[in-house]
Amino acid sequence: MDVGLLIDNEDVAASGGGLFERANPVDGAVATKAAAARAEDVDRAVQAAHAAFGPWSATGPSERRKILNKAADLMDEWTPKFIEVGIAETGGTGAWHGFNCMFAAKILREAAAATTQIKGEVIPSDRPGSLSMAYRQPVGVLVGMAPWNAAQILGTRAFALPIACGNTVVLKASEKCPATHRMLADVMTAAGLPKGVLNVVTHGADDAPEVVNALVDHPLTRRINFTGSTRVGRIIAERAAKHLKPCLLELGGKAPLVVLDDAHIAGAVNAANFGAFMNSGQICMSTERIIVDDKVADAFTSAFADKAAALVAGPPTEQVHLGSVIDASCIEHVAALLADAEEKGAKRLCGGLPESGTIMPATILDHVTPEMRIYGEESFGPIVSIIRARDTDHAVELANDTDYGLSSSVFGQDIRRAMDVARRIQAGICHVNGPTVFDEAQMPFGGVKDSGYGRFGGSAGIDAFTELRWITVEDPEQPYPF
Numbered sequence: 001m002d003v004g005l006l007i008d009n010e011d012v013a014a015s016g017g018g019l020f021e022r023a024n025p026v027d028g029a030v031a032t033k034a035a036a037a038r039a040e041d042v043d044r045a046v047q048a049a050h051a052a053f054g055p056w057s058a059t060g061p062s063e064r065r066k067i068l069n070k071a072a073d074l075m076d077e078w079t080p081k082f083i084e085v086g087i088a089e090t091g092g093t094g095a096w097h098g099f100n101c102m103f104a105a106k107i108l109r110e111a112a113a114a115t116t117q118i119k120g121e122v123i124p125s126d127r128p129g130s131l132s133m134a135y136r137q138p139v140g141v142l143v144g145m146a147p148w149n150a151a152q153i154l155g156t157r158a159f160a161l162p163i164a165c166g167n168t169v170v171l172k173a174s175e176k177c178p179a180t181h182r183m184l185a186d187v188m189t190a191a192g193l194p195k196g197v198l199n200v201v202t203h204g205a206d207d208a209p210e211v212v213n214a215l216v217d218h219p220l221t222r223r224i225n226f227t228g229s230t231r232v233g234r235i236i237a238e239r240a241a242k243h244l245k246p247c248l249l250e251l252g253g254k255a256p257l258v259v260l261d262d263a264h265i266a267g268a269v270n271a272a273n274f275g276a277f278m279n280s281g282q283i284c285m286s287t288e289r290i291i292v293d294d295k296v297a298d299a300f301t302s303a304f305a306d307k308a309a310a311l312v313a314g315p316p317t318e319q320v321h322l323g324s325v326i327d328a329s330c331i332e333h334v335a336a337l338l339a340d341a342e343e344k345g346a347k348r349l350c351g352g353l354p355e356s357g358t359i360m361p362a363t364i365l366d367h368v369t370p371e372m373r374i375y376g377e378e379s380f381g382p383i384v385s386i387i388r389a390r391d392t393d394h395a396v397e398l399a400n401d402t403d404y405g406l407s408s409s410v411f412g413q414d415i416r417r418a419m420d421v422a423r424r425i426q427a428g429i430c431h432v433n434g435p436t437v438f439d440e441a442q443m444p445f446g447g448v449k450d451s452g453y454g455r456f457g458g459s460a461g462i463d464a465f466t467e468l469r470w471i472t473v474e475d476p477e478q479p480y481p482f
Contacts, residue, residue: 001031001032001033001085001088001179002032002033002034003032003033003034003035003178003179003182003202004034004035004182004202005035005037005041005044005045005199005200005201005202006182006185006186006189006198006199006200007041007044007045007048007196007199008048008052008195008196008199009189009193009194009195009196010195012035012044013035014035014036014037014038014041015037015038015040015041016038018035018036018037018038018204018207019033019034019035019036020033020034020036020175020202020203020204020205020207021033021034022034022089022175022176022177022178022179024088024089024091025090025091025324025325025326025327025328025358026091026315026316026323026324026357026358026359031085031088031089031179032085032088032089032178032179034173034178034179034182034202035202036202036203036204036207037201037202037203037207037211038203038207038210038211039210039211039213039214041201041211042170042201042211042214042215042218043214043218045170045199045200045201046141046170046199046215046218046220046221047220048195048196048199049141049168049169049170049196049197049199049220050140050141050168050220051196052168052194052195052196052197053138053140053141053167053168055194056163056166056167056168056194056196056197057137057138057166057167059166059194061115061116061118062115064112064115064163064164064166065112065113065115065116065164066112066192067188067191067192067193068108068109068111068112068115068160068163068164068191069108069109069112070191070192071108071187071188071190071191071193072105072106072108072109072112073105074187074190074191075101075104075105075108075152075156075187076101076102076105078101078183078187079098079101079102081183082097082100082101082152082180082183083097083098083101085179085180085183086100086151086152086177086180087316087317087323089148089151089176089177089178089179089180090148090149090151090176090177090180090324090326091316091323091324091325091326091358092279092280092282092316092323092324093279093316093320093321093322093323094316094317096278096279096323097151097152100150100151100152100153101152103152103153103439103441104152104153104155104156104184106440106441107153107156107157107160107161107441108156108160109441110160110161110441110442110457110458111160111161111163111164111441112164114161114164114165114461114462115164115165117459117462118136118165118166118462118466119136120133120134120135120136120468121133121134122134125472127474127478128475128478129474129475129478130472130473130474130475131472131473131474132470132471132472133470133471133472133473134468134469134470135468135469135470135471136462136466136467136468136469137166137466137467137469138165138166138167138466138467139165139167139222139223139465139466139467140167140168140220140221140222140223141167141168141169141170141220141221141222142162142167142168142169142170142221142222142223142224142225142465143169143170143172143215143216143221143223143224143225144158144159144162144169144170144171144172144224144225145158145171145172145212145215145224145225145226145227145228145236146158146171146172146173146174146181146227147174147176147227147228148174148176148177148180148326149279149282149283149284149326149380150279150283151174151177151180151181152180152184154227155171155173155180155181155184156184157227157456158171158225158227159171159184159188159198161456161457161461161462161465162225162465163188163193163197163198165462165465165466166466167465168196168197168198168199169197169198169199170199170200170201170215170221171184171185171198171199171200171201172201172203172211172212172215173200173201173202173203175202175203175204175205175208176326176327178202181200181202182200182202185198185199185200201215212232212235212236213239216236216239216240216243216245217239217243221245222245223245223246223247223248223464223465224236224240224245224246224247224248225247225248225249225250225454225456225464226247226248226249226250227249227250227251227284228251229251229252230251230252230403230404230450230451230452233249233251233452236249237249246454246464247453247454248446248452248453248454248455248456248464249452249453249454250284250406250445250446250447250451250452250454250456251284251406251447251450251451251452252284252378252380252404252406252450252451253284253285253286253288253378253404253405253406253407253447253451254288254289254376254377254378254402254403254404255275255285255286255287255288255289255404255406255407255408255409255427255436256287256288256289256290256291256398256399256402256408256409256425256427256436257271257272257275257287257289257290257291257408257409257410257411257435257436258291258389258395258396258399258408258409258410258411258421258425259272259290259291259292259293259296259297259300259411260293260392260395260410260411260412260414260417260418260421261293261295261296261391261392261412262412262413262414262417263293263296263300263411263412263413264411264413264433265296265299265300265303266303267411267433268300268411269300269303269304269307270307271287271409271411271433271434271435271436272287272290272304272384272435273304273307273308273311273362274435274437275287275409275435275436275437276288276290276308276362276364276382276384277308277311277321277322277362277382277384278437280322280323280324280325280360280381280382281379281380281381281382281383281384282325282326282330282380282381283437284406284407284451285406285407285429285436285437285438285439286380286436286437287384287409287435287436287437288378288379288384288385289368289375289384289385289387289398289399289402290304290384290385290386290387291387291388291389291395291398291399292386292387292388292389292395293388293389293390293391293392293395294388294389294390294391297386297388301349301364301366301386304349304364304386305349305350305364308349308350308351308362308363308364309350309351309362311361311362313359313360313361313362313382314359315359321362322359322360322361322362322382323359324357324358324359325358325359325360325381325382326358327358328358330358330380330381331353331354331358331360331381333379333380333381334353334360334363334379334381334382334383335353336373337372337373337374337377337379337383338352338353338363338365338374338383340372340373340374341365341368341372341373341374341385342365344369344371344372345367345369346365346366346367346368346369346372346374346385347365347366347367348363348364348365348366349364349365349366349386350362350363350364351363351364351382351383360381360382361382362382363382363383363384364383364384364386365383365384365385365386366386367386367388368385368386368387369387370401372385375387376402376403378404392417392421395421396421396424396425399425399426400424400425400426402449403449403450404447404449404450404451405426405427405428405447405448405449405450405451406427406428406429406446406447406448406451406452407427407428407429407430407431407436407437407438407447408422408425408427408429408430408431408436409430409431409432409433409434409435409436410422410425410430410431410432410433411432411433412432412433415432418432418433419432426448426449427447427448427451428444428445428446428447428448428451428455429445429447439457440457441457441458442457442458443457443458444456444457444458444459444460444461445457446460
């Protein structure tokens, strides 16, 4: 598939005609040829968004809602094509990309509903005859940077609510799924979004620093939302801070699933299996650490190993549970973590490395300890650690013994105790008796510590993508001291 940049609703080539290729991770065939943007292309996209901001910010909520709802309907209709392109670019299964499309449509519909939920307030003032209002209004040109691992969901999230709030957007597509991200903008264009409201720049890996810096540094971009690694997020935050530009950052994770001594074991096993191995563990919320009370550890690990061993890994074009990881570097990283852990005493319960290629089975390591790299490093692959806790307090201590803090979960039948554990876990999200992998478009989604700051979704998202101002109406004949 060949894709260009999208600027002013037109498919355009990059300056100098630069192109790059995205290879299918399974067979190495070229999946996409895309325009390789440079700094001058970023300027063209930002200028288009800036020109569109005035008319779009003045567009009424009903018109914005109509376009977003139409886009959601088109997302449903285009799902088969999204699945085809997504499998080719990222190696994820058809079921995973189908789920992405379904959830992306939900994000669009939620954004449509939010167009009439952008609210301010009247605040009592001590000044007689004065009306004081807290007033929310669009910000201007926003930058959205989305990753490949949940391409349709996270690409849509980067622009849907900002557009609903009256902003215009430049979306920086991931170099690992340029066609998928560009197709999201095509959906919006087909739904009737005016030119310049959403623009897309694609780029090769070597040009990423130049493109990112140009987006962050541009004097007409006002805010940035970024979903991706903690390493890159920190670079973006530091650069944006030089320009006093606010960022919303959703970064890496090392999600713990805590199994208390009164947990429903079958339920915890099901949640762990889903949370650890959905999309081969390549989700920011993926269960990376299972912290189990010693009293139930043997029963849990036995049942979990049996369930994970039954998961089928294979070509993503077939009916399998686990498809390909994103590329060989993922396998190399997981291999290093696995070797280090086994050398230091961890016990592998199932799975292991593939003989070749990028299709890896579900892998479980038991008796993981802090001395092992996998205890603290994000694996972002189909491997999960089991860490045994002495009691509830020790389980909480282990859950918090990480630099990350995005998602988490706790299983226990004493809800008061489970809720106490949930409150004590240092994470932006905690689910009681549910998996770490869970999201809804209207919920406040984001992390703490090295998992970033700010929140997507719902009223928190509206706050992130609007400017809160204080506006007064006063008596022109009011007295002054001089």
